Amino acid sequence: MKIGLIVNPIAGMGGKVALKGTDGVVEEAIRRGARPIALDLARLFLHELSHYPECRKIEFLTGADGLGEDALKDFEFSFEVIKHRKIKYKNVLGVEIPDTTSEDTKTLVRLMIDSVNLVVFAGGDGTARDIYLAIDKKKPILGIPTGVKMFSGVFAASPEDAARILVEFLKGKAKVIERDIMDLDENAFRHDELKPQHYGKALTPYVEFLIQGAKEPSKTNEAEDVEAIIEALYEELEDGIYFLGAGSTIKKLKDMLGIKGTLLGVDIVEIRNGEARLLVKDAQEKDLLRFIDRNPKIVVTIIGGLSFLFGRGNQQFSAEVLRHIPKENIIVVATPSKIEKGIVRVYTGDREVDEKLKGYIRVRISPWAERMVRVI
CATH class of the missing domain: 3.40.50 (Rossmann fold)
Incomplete structure (x- = not known):
């Protein structure tokens, strides 16, 4: 079974430093002391997955360098790298980060969509939205939670739970259902305005207690x-x-x-x-x-x-x-x-x-x- 794996390398950097997100403010996040966390959380997912014999059935299709390859090369999974372009790195106050954008995420999805059974991604709501816009309902998606808010219903409760959901999916025991894609206006969010937007519903493998719900408004x-x-x-x-x-x-x-x-x-x-x-x-x-x-x-x-x-x-x-x-x-x-x-x-x-x-x-x-x- 082929599984797509895409990592948003800057996801979640704004959390501990009170930026409520990372889109557009990665340099400020680093200035406040933030460091990349998405690859480490993707590795937690892969580490948990490696404990299950079912993982031997998997062949991953992933992005180059920090878009997925850097996580997978630390494990013994079979994987193929999609090199859609040469990924450059930029140094921000001594921190090396891949110079990538949401277009890299969308491009990778479009290049792997016909070959994979499921796209697993490490990111937050912005990454979920980008993948949903590129994949629509052609294939199911599953989020490894590495962002800040993660109000969408496509995320596992933890990286380890994402691995457990994937195992159930491999065994044919996970129902594939529609789940909400939500995202906030991060600029408004940083100014104490809550402006959630519903973008649609994505197909997601569902296992009770392992996948989170979607954000609901107060009654x-x-x-x-x-x-x-x-x-x-x-x-x-x-x-x-x-x-x-x-x-x-x-x-x-x-x-x-x-x-x-x-x-x-x-x-x-x-x-x-x-x-x-x-x-x-x-x-x-x-x-x-x-x-x-x-x-x-x-x-x-x-x-x-x-x-x-x-x-x-x-x-x-x-x-x-x-x-x-x-x-x-x-x-x-x-x-x-x-x-x-x-x-x-x-x-x-x-x-x-x-x-x-x-x-x-x-x-x-x-x-x-x-x-x-x-x-x-």
Whole structure:
């Protein structure tokens, strides 16, 4: 069986450095300290896949150098490289990155579409959209999550889960169904405007619990419930340092505290004698680490549809940050509809940290009630 593999080499670089994405801002991401992560996550996918005897059936068709070849050459998979053009590299502040664009992704898809059974890609929503536009519904696609937001429904929950889905696909046990392709206006996103757009539906191999949902808008009839939960939480906050996460739910808390926080970023706040002070607006991972020795608490919500607590759109809460935060210092607020599946997800890329977070966590679902929800 032939499988296409395409890597977007800059995907995800904007996450930890609070850029909400990487398209068009890769130099700024590097200036803030970001480094490429997509190839490493593609290697995690391939490493997991290599454990299954079914992988011996696979012949990969991939792009040159950082577009896929550099990941595959570290393993013993059979693969063929499509050299559609010579890939040049550029040095940005000492970091070497392939000089590629979305056109390289689309070209590779068009060149492999007639030869492969499935296209697997490492990237985010922008990469998913590019592949969908080039492939339409001629072949199924599956995303290895390496971007920042990943609101589309074509992504596995983790690189390792992408490998497990591919194995089920090889065995003929994965249903191929239509899944939403979503993307945001990243420039608007960086200016605290949420402008999601639905581009269509792609064919995707589906295995329950291994593939994520697509982003769902907040339910308008729950606005009063959210307000009541936040008001109750506001009254209970003790003095200390708080890392306040992204989203409209937590933004209500920021407004109630009287700080000019971000809608879509992480803000660091100190409460002293009942008064809140904004210490860092739109914080990066390195900002959070500066306050890690002051016993901070995290306040976050769950992304509707995706069921993610950490790992989608809030990579500032990295494994390095979460390693130092006790589980009891994580305050989760959400309306009942966001936890109706009975699970929430975390993925930091660090097995030890993910295991620490797994089990059960308290979720505040009303002014007077909490629910224990399983973390997977």
